[in-house]
Amino acid sequence: MRHKGNPCHWAKFFWNAFIPTRIAFFLWNAVFNAISVDTNIQQRGISLASKCTCCSNPNTESLDHLLFQGEVGTIIWHFFSKALNLSTYWDMPSLFANWLGKINLSNQFGMVTTAIAALTLWNI
């Protein structure tokens, strides 16, 4: 008999009809911190100097920095948070808690805001 794992309540935000599959895979990897940013490469024992390319004053390139906390991410997430009257968030767990956790995917607003979050993460 096949054992089913616990349901993943947030997976429905990525694996659905209005998020392209390649973006869903990217988001899945981002959630599990499996994107090859400098800090993840360093954690595998490879020595390298880390320097992001998203800020005028370069910082260490981590996934949270790249997607949320760098200059580009900060500007983009501030814009959408204000435009959609949603809380601001600065890392993946707070994105789920503050934004996606409050969205109802059965209406158009929910689908649009989910697509905005996914496409924003993909394009940063």
Ligand SMILES: [Zn+2]
């Ligand atoms: Zn940066």
